[in-house]
Amino acid sequence: MRKAISTYEDVVFLVDTFYEKVALDDLIGPVFTERLHDKWETHLNTMYTFWQTVLLGERTYEGRPFPPHLDLPVYEMHFLRWLTLFEETLTEYFQGENAEYALVHAQRMAKQFQLKLKMARLAKSSDHIS
């Protein structure tokens, strides 16, 4: 049965299940594997704290989400796949306010990341002009 995201264990399950899908995905799996190599566990631990902070209001994440994405080879199609897998995971296992909010929050961040990436790439490509 689908349940609310209300405990740390729920967050761990959400993150583990989502990144299992990510790791197997033909488009975005390789992007993660190339960056993370054997650091998957560290990444998962960071993501537990990130979603624990966003969804449960327990402030265990103190990082800055965007910088690690700055030099990743990711474009609109990668973000769309990321969001599809995330939504799939949420609707398979969860329901309720936090599940809905998780998707809205991820969609918002995906938009921001893409805008920031676009600006960073534009700035880089005009470096040689000035």
Ligand code: HEM
């Ligand atoms: C194409 C889509 C994406 C890819 C390929 C991607 C990939 C990655 C990778 C490889 C890392 C680990 C970086 C490192 O430790 O060196 C990371 C970290 C992270 N990602 Fe993404 N990501 C994507 C989209 C998103 C979205 C939409 C969110 C919004 C929830 C997000 C949130 C985060 C956060 C919070 C971290 C941890 C940053 C830190 O170290 O403090 N990512 N991502």
